[in-house]
Amino acid sequence: MATKNIDWANIGFGYMKTDYRYVSNYKDGKWDDGVITADDKVVLSECAGVLQYAQTCFEGLKAYRTEDGKVVCFRPDLNAERMVNSAKRLEMPVFPEDRFVKAVEEVVKANIDWVPPYGTGATLYIRPYMFGSNPVIGVKPADEYQFRIFVTPVGPYFKGGAKPIVIKVSDFDRAAPHGTGHVKAGLNYAMSLHAIVTAHEEGFAENIYLDPATRTKIEETGGANLIFVDREGNLTIQKSDSILPSITRRSLHIVAEKYLGAKVTEREVLLSEVEDGAFVECGLCGTAAVISPVGKINDHGKEICFESGMEEMGPVTKKLYDTLTGIQMGRIEGPEGWVHVIE
Ligand SMILES: *Cc1c(COP(=O)(O)O)cnc(C)c1O
Numbered sequence: 485m486a487t488k489n490i491d492w493a494n495i496g497f498g499y500m501k502t503d504y505r506y507v508s509n510y511k512d513g514k515w516d517d518g519v520i521t522a523d524d525k526v527v528l529s530e531c532a533g534v535l536q537y538a539q540t541c542f543e544g545l546k547a548y549r550t551e552d553g554k555v556v557c558f559r560p561d562l563n564a565e566r567m568v569n570s571a572k573r574l575e576m577p578v579f580p581e582d583r584f585v586k587a588v589e590e591v592v593k594a595n596i597d598w599v600p601p602y603g604t605g606a607t608l609y610i611r612p613y614m615f616g617s618n619p620v621i622g623v624k625p626a627d628e629y630q631f632r633i634f635v636t637p638v639g640p641y642f643k644g645g646a647k648p649i650v651i652k653v654s655d656f657d658r659a660a661p662h663g664t665g666h667v668k669a670g671l672n673y674a675m676s677l678h679a680i681v682t683a684h685e686e687g688f689a690e691n692i693y694l695d696p697a698t699r700t701k702i703e704e705t706g707g708a709n710l711i712f713v714d715r716e717g718n719l720t721i722q723k724s725d726s727i728l729p730s731i732t733r734r735s736l737h738i739v740a741e742k743y744l745g746a747k748v749t750e751r752e753v754l755l756s757e758v759e760d761g762a763f764v765e766c767g768l769c770g771t772a773a774v775i776s777p778v779g780k781i782n783d784h785g786k787e788i789c790f791e792s793g794m795e796e797m798g799p800v801t802k803k804l805y806d807t808l809t810g811i812q813m814g815r816i817e818g819p820e821g822w823v824h825v826i827e
Pocket of ligand 1: 544668704705706707708709728729730731732733769770771772
């Protein structure tokens with residue numbers, strides 16, 4: 485066994501077929517034992533529930549090689565718990581949380597040679613997902629499901645340091661009040677594709693969605709929550725029932741308080757206060773990039789420029805980023821239970 489011969493520092497964020505994946509099937513009201521298999525193909529009925537009515541949800545986490553050579557992942561119990569909530573909201577059977585964490589361990593161990601070496605900036609992305617697999621034509625939940633996990637190595641999100649991005653206030657809405665914005669459903673992404681393609685065509689990196697009811701409050705981007713830093717170095721994190729509860733954001737909340745000694749407030753954030761200069765730094769947070777610094781928000785031609793500027797991450801964002809990635813990579817001692825050792 486040896487680490488694969490790959491130019492780790494230069495791979496992108498894309499799919500690369502690895503050796504093994506985990507598969508468990510749900511039938512007659514129960515999950516089977518689950519297997520590790522080399523077969524990367526899914527064979528489905530043409531009428532499968534997922535194909536007709538998008539009954540599917542997913543998760544995303546990473547395995548890291550730490551400084552002392554261990555392979556670890558970060559708070560997988562929270563991904564397991566979130567997938568339970570997604571499944572319930574989509575009328576899918578729950579995949580037990582302890583089995584989820586064990587399946588993550590198994591599939592990473594099976595693909596251990598695909599875990600990028602420490603120091604390359606690359607990581608092993610882990611994608612658990614579940615979908616309705618039997619034929620469904622009248623609108624109802626499927627009776628049979630498949631839960632799978634594949635892994636794929638991904639390169640450093642930022643090559644040569646994180647450059648601040650420019651994002652736009654979108655005219656499209658992401659999630660309705662009492663809708664599915666708080667669960668990791670594929671359907672939330674399908675409907676965001678037109679908005680992101682449009683934003684990219686206009687030269688923006690991402691969309692900021694507002695609350696659809698009043699269009700005054702900031703929600704999140706297509707795949708990341710927002711954090712704001714004020715002049716005192718304190719953190720404001722937006723709060724809404726229709727945003728996805730990001731594990732990165734929830735972890736940064738604790739990092740800011742425990743490691744930076746900052747004050748953290750979770751509350752509704754108005755677009756108007758951001759425009760009025762209440763904050764000097766802004767970042768997008770999620771598993772893929774940890775934090776992407778935002779330099780500017782464009783609201784229909786009106787620019788909101790953060791004082792941290794367009795050259796580099798703001799100082800508080802940088803400290804948050806360095807501390808959280810330090811914990812993940814084993815350079816800094818994390819809170820109890822955050823770093824889950826796989827091997
Ligand atoms: C996955 C996701 C995030 C980030 O969540 P993490 O747990 O930090 O990876 C944020 N917003 C949306 C809409 C997401 O789907």
